[in-house]
Amino acid sequence: MNDFVQLWVYLSATPLFGLTATITVYVAAQALYARLGQAPWANPVLITVLALAGLLTLTRTPYPTYFSGAQFIHFLLGPAVVALGWPLWQRRQQLRQRGLALLAAALAGGAAAAATAVGIGWALGLPQDVLRSLAPKSVTAPVAMGIAEQLGGIPALAAVLAVLTGLVGAISAKYLFDALGIASPAVRGFALGTASHGIGAARAMQVHPDAGAYAGLALGLQVIIASLLMPALAAIL
């Protein structure tokens, strides 16, 4: 028993632990999600995050120890943002034909999401640094961190809020679109990519190829728009 404890203490302190735990739990969550017929509430990111946070709390493993392994996955967010150039390039034809409509929708949706988030947060009395971390929440996590830093928010909190926003969209968008009578997979996908970035887009990609394609396009557009316009918001706040 003592040997086992020592082995655990050793293993849980190496980067191997964070990496192994992240990928293993995610693979299991994906299998569960597939078995449940891709039900929105069984979102694999939500399940993985809850399971890992529970595991770390139970084993009293500090987050930095976990992150020393998980950072190898986290690092890939940068190249993944660059990779969004691929769906943008693939759909350059649609962009040229419908660019204005897509841009208008992305601008309106992105601005509405950021404004309501900050507005509601302000009305509910959230402190300044939390408000400034809320503003970029519809942008994909790595970019949101950079924007929050410029705005004077807390980058780590902004990233968490962005991930939560993605989860809210991925889990509830289906019901919202059904209630609003929005049937087109392209429109649904584009809205998911705009308002709940990578996690919403990942959900769209699983549901329908058109939805996925437009979600990827929206994700790329939102990243550009937010990086350009958010600093302007900083001046107002």
Next chain:
Amino acid sequence: MNVLRGLAVLLLCQSLGEALAVLLRGVHLHLPGPVLGMLLLAVLLGWRTLQAPVGQAADALLGHLSLLFVPVGVGVMTHMAVISQYGLRMLAALVVSTWVGLAVTALVLRALMPTLVPAPTQPPVTMR
């Protein structure tokens, strides 16, 4: 091998993007390096040689995009102080604003192009 070649292109674009971001900061333009890298990649993809490798690497990365958010998501446990104090209010702001964002985007897009409903044809991906 193609995936690896594509990954090399992505990382090179990101590196150039980061360098460009530092230069632009000098003229008070704040753009994240990966975003500049993305724009650079979209331009470079006009070069046919890059298309197949980048396509495969990008599809591999974007196909598992949600996994990449897990480490940050687990970070929620380090913000327990803020969450226990403001959790419900933050959640209210998050949920309502996400719904507003989704609804506004979808309604504006549907109003501006009601003809979008038929599926757009995707350009064929060149694979070797």
